Amino acid sequence: MKIVIDGLHKVFESRIRLGLMSVLAVNQSLDFNSLKDYFDVTDGNLASNIKALEKEGFVDVKKTFIGKKPNTKYFITKKGKKAFDDHLKTLEQLIKAQK
């Protein structure tokens, strides 16, 4: 199935991915454990959903070190923010149209 309506992105059909985008849209960057606090899923599930968003170019990673421990932070890209805003706008329009 292709994208049904302009602005609604297929990758956002998953609630978790939509939630991840919502969290990252209002935070500068968050590490994996902070993201995990907001979702009731396994590490593997969450990681694969983040991977899917990374593949679309909506989310990017920044690798730093805290002392000697590697720390990976996730942030939303410009492209991702635009796709997210468009998705939200389209949803609002769809609701208005169907009411």
Place this chain on the structure above:
Amino acid sequence: MKDYREYIQDISEMRSMMERSSKFLSLSGLSGVMAGVYALAGAIVVYRFFDFNPNRISYSTGESVSSQPLWQVLLVAILVLLLSVSTAYFLSRQKATKSGEKFWNSTAKLLVTNLTIPLIAGGLLILIFIAKGLVGFIAPFTLIFYGIAIFNAGKFTYEEMKSLGIIEIVLGLAGCYFVELGLLFWAIGFGVVHIIYGIYMHYRYER
């Protein structure tokens, strides 16, 4: 195509995720009421029993027969602070557990950092005041720095914290000018205002 009810659910999910991840919403209103009660009790104890009511900036305790040394007044103040913080901690953690939220999440960390920095600065300044004998400034300055801290932290929790911060700052400034009313303003700011805000927050967000 999805039903519009699903779209509505999508949107409300997005909105709630955006809010939950940028604001600490487990802050308990009841803990505000309790903090107000502790503060009022503390103010009454130091005024009635220790006869502490600075009427000049450089006020020394022990001017009248019944007054107690300053360290006893400070001990009451520290007790009020510890009770308030631990009540806020326990009630907020309880609220978080009830709503299925993780208590110590990224927003809690943001809130605590933004509260702590102005509070530590204020605490150190007050120690300097004590060292220099400027006792009359202690109560009003706790209000001012608390107000700044709360206003600053308002970005990361309920909007109402900002107006609470401004009220505390104004009361603190008034207390600096009218030094003889410093303890009264302190009791209003930390006692009465906390109780009013606490009740309001409790009815608005916790029912």
